[in-house]
Amino acid sequence: MAAKYKSYSIGNIHNIPGINVLEDSMIEDIKLVAEIYPFKTNNYVLENLIDWDNFVNDPIFRLNFPAREMLTNEDFEQLRLGRERMSVDEYQQLINDIRVGLNPHPAGQSSFNIPFDNGVKLEGIQHKYKTTVLFFPSHNQTCHAYCTFCFRWPQFVSGLNMKIQAKETEPLINYLKANKCITDVLITGGDPMVMNSRILESYIDTLLEVDSIETIRIGTKSLSFWPHKFVDEEDADKLLAVLKKVVDAGKHLAIMAHFNHGVELSSSLVATAILNLKKIGAEIRTQGPLLKSINNSSNVWADMWKKQVQLGCVPYYMFLPRDTGAQHYFAETLPNALKIYREAIQQVSGLARTARGPVMSVVTGKVEVLDIKNDVYYLRYLQHRSPEETYKIFLGKSKVEAPTWFSDLEYINEEDAHLFI
Numbered sequence: 001m002a003a004k005y006k007s008y009s010i011g012n013i014h015n016i017p018g019i020n021v022l023e024d025s026m027i028e029d030i031k032l033v034a035e036i037y038p039f040k041t042n043n044y045v046l047e048n049l050i051d052w053d054n055f056v057n058d059p060i061f062r063l064n065f066p067a068r069e070m071l072t073n074e075d076f077e078q079l080r081l082g083r084e085r086m087s088v089d090e091y092q093q094l095i096n097d098i099r100v101g102l103n104p105h106p107a108g109q110s111s112f113n114i115p116f117d118n119g120v121k122l123e124g125i126q127h128k129y130k131t132t133v134l135f136f137p138s139h140n141q142t143c144h145a146y147c148t149f150c151f152r153w154p155q156f157v158s159g160l161n162m163k164i165q166a167k168e169t170e171p172l173i174n175y176l177k178a179n180k181c182i183t184d185v186l187i188t189g190g191d192p193m194v195m196n197s198r199i200l201e202s203y204i205d206t207l208l209e210v211d212s213i214e215t216i217r218i219g220t221k222s223l224s225f226w227p228h229k230f231v232d233e234e235d236a237d238k239l240l241a242v243l244k245k246v247v248d249a250g251k252h253l254a255i256m257a258h259f260n261h262g263v264e265l266s267s268s269l270v271a272t273a274i275l276n277l278k279k280i281g282a283e284i285r286t287q288g289p290l291l292k293s294i295n296n297s298s299n300v301w302a303d304m305w306k307k308q309v310q311l312g313c314v315p316y317y318m319f320l321p322r323d324t325g326a327q328h329y330f331a332e333t334l335p336n337a338l339k340i341y342r343e344a345i346q347q348v349s350g351l352a353r354t355a356r357g358p359v360m361s362v363v364t365g366k367v368e369v370l371d372i373k374n375d376v377y378y379l380r381y382l383q384h385r386s387p388e389e390t391y392k393i394f395l396g397k398s399k400v401e402a403p404t405w406f407s408d409l410e411y412i413n414e415e416d417a418h419l420f421i
């Protein structure tokens with residue numbers, strides 16, 4: 001029988017099977033925090049990934065359900081009082097103000113990455129690195145469930161009017177044809193794997209018209225949140241056939257799969273989904289952020305990378321949570337993050353040492369922390385807006401006691417000053 005997707009949000013949170021194990025006050029906290037951050041889950045996550053007998057410590061519960069601590073005490077109290085005392089308009093304004101204060105578009109996404117064509121801003125497209133363009137189709141600015149730490153949280157909330165999305169493909173295609181140095185298109189969002197095969201096909205067919213495109217990447221967490229997509233959903237066979245068109249056209253199909261914990265890889269359904277993607281010629285690379293209270297343990301990462309390699313995936317990035325939303329709640333200090341990465345990578349075979357980390361996506365590029373010795377940070381850009389700046393080692397020092405992000409560092413040598421902008 002075909003798998004049926006069942007979605008839950010704040011509106012029907014009380015219908016979630018198992019939710020009764022939460023105290024009423026905890027559900028009220030979730031509801032209040034979800035005024036700011038989006039909340040959505042589904043029957044697969046609830047039934048297969050969360051251990052309801054120990055939900056308080058469960059990594060996937062924490063990954064999927066908003067927590068009180070994701071807001072500062074001040075914001076939480078303002079909201080609580082505002083809900084009781086403010087008019088609807090005043091309350092919405094308060095929500096918007098809090099959201100704007102959470103840096104909804106980190107790393108200069110809305111100011112530096114959006115390309116122009118003859119002076120016209122190309123909506124729903126980002127071009128940061130020379131060879132790669134990100135494309136945000138309007139059809140997939142949602143996900144099968146939402147992650148509490150997601151740096152794309154403004155994509156899923158109303159009221160901010162800050163969504164990055166493209167309603168048409170023509171500007172993208174024109175831009176790609178005019179910029180032949182672009183070889184890779186990453187379809188992202190949201191999760192492109194919420195699209196049905198018919199809609200996805202229209203995007204894939206259009207992209208395949210551009211000869212200079214060599215790789216189509218698809219950023220997705222569906223292998224974790226809804227693996228039925230590639231196995232036994234009604235549309236699964238057709239969807240796989242659409243994806244296979246990329247390979248049949250002689251292009252590379254890269255599934256950029258998002259995983260945060262080994263438990264997400266534990267079901268036979270995920271293994272089958274991965275196998276089905278590999279059968280059509282897709283390469284699956286895995287990535288995800290290091291998060292306090294979810295996966296801040298070297299053993300968790302080592303086990304996850306080992307399992308990924310066993311299933312035929314290629315570990316790619318250990319990111320650090322970006323400077324948006326509840327970063328204060330999820331971020332490890334840079335020294336801790338490096339220690340966790342090292343102790344994880346030391347446990348795995350060479351095949352899993354393709355995982356790079358800890359890495360920060362910042363305004364200028366992707367910065368890797370290579371080492372920290374005597375308070376000197378050894379850094380390099382794995383990606384930079386200017387390709388000539390990549391892979392050069394440069395030095396930094398911390399401006400604060402417990403640095404968690406690149407902006408907490410500053411240059412040591414004047415010649416490196418431009419790398420800290």
Ligand code: SF4
Pocket residue numbers: 142143144145146147150151152153189190191220221258
């Ligand atoms: S699935 Fe990806 S895009 Fe969606 S909420 Fe999670 S991290 Fe964000």
